[in-house]
Amino acid sequence: MGRKSRLYRVFLSITAGLLTSAGLLCVGIRATQIGMDTSLDIVAAEMAMPTGHAEYREAPVFIPRALPVMSEVLRDKGDKSDQVSHEGSAPAKDREDDKDFDAHDPSQEDIESYESEHDGEERYPVHEFCVTEGNMSYGVVQVKNTSSTDIDIQEELSAKLGFSMEDTDEPQVLIYHTHTSESYLPYDTGYFFESFFPRSTDSSQNVCAVGEEIAKQLNAAGIVTIHDTTLHDYPSYSGAYDRSFDTIEKYLEEYPTIKVVLDIHRDGIGTDTEKYKPVFTAEGRKGAQAMILAGYNYDGCEEFSDWEYNLRFALRLQRTAGELYPGMLRPLHFSDFMYNMNANTGSLLIEVGGEANTIEEARYTGFLLGKVIADTLSGEK
DSSP states (O other), X not given: OOHHHHHHHHHHHHXXXXXXXXXXXXXXXXXHOOOOOHHHHHHHHHBOOOOSSEEEEEOOOXXXXXXXXXXXXXXXXXXXXXXXXXXXXXXXOOOGGGSOOOOOOOOHHHHHHHHHHTTTOOEEEEEEEEEOOOSEEETTEEEEEOSSSOOOHHHHHHSOOSOOOOSOSSOOEEEEOTTTTBBOBSSOSSEEETTOOOBOSOTTTBHHHHHHHHHHHHHHTTOOEEEOOOOSSSSOOTTHHHHHHHHHHHHHHXXXXXXXXXXXXXXXXXXXXXXXXEXXXXXXXXXXXXXXXXXXXXXXXXXXXXXXXXXXXXXXXXXXXXXXXXXSBOOEEEESXXXXXXXXXXXXXXXXXXXXXXXHHHHHHHHHHHHHHHHHHHTTO
């Protein structure tokens, strides 16, 4: 690792500690979309500690195995692979349509090679948690409302969306990534090495791999989907939202049939010496809990006057996920931000797991999330 990279990581560590001490564990800085020092911007944008009910547990003590599906903590509790492993997780069901996930589970040789590459490095703990309740709920829908307005979940669920799906061969969904280089841990070992830096331009290791799983399921359901993998945050992090909005506008101009625009991210929870990852279990496989973000137009911005439609769409997705895969989604985060949700009336930001989740956990969630989105949109034709 070069001198600049080492200094960069030291600066991140110091900044993260200061932010944690000050209680600035939030994603609100993203909402401002103003230019900031790149390192500070990254740290502040990625620290979103959960609120509401959550179950915390230690990640498993690492034992090399080919399929690290359930943690040793759960095994010690006597849980079976077809039972609820912790509150908010879905019991395994015999759903044949959920058996076609193209898993890339590591071999023991992969693990051993990974260990060898980091021989002599300091190891730091990864803690697992599952957020199951927000501060508002209706049925299976959980919401964390930190906005400056009140909402009626039942009323919004029954209100009309800002779009309707069509029977067409033209694209109706766009998936993109503002922070395209956001990546994950490679393996579920229960710890991370000191050299771990959760950024990669390799689309098989970053959030693009998650977007690809979502797109596959939507296209398989007959909902034509475009997946854009432009690196909006590399080589410069600052200005990523402006660049990704330019990408959105390009596609909307070329394909006016696009109804839904999804910005897929991953969260980042913890410091350089301790990290947390949101998890759930479905079909006996551990996935990365995801979180949908919907914004409120708190300052009366004219270009975001249709914010309610995004919220309604988000609530429908939250409901479908709660019915199909309980525990897959953290409470919907509704707050005073816009990001690029003013692109159209079907624009949302979705955080799939965090930097301490593995790429396989995140891919699996993308696979299930694609089914959730497809199921929701199919009901809007």
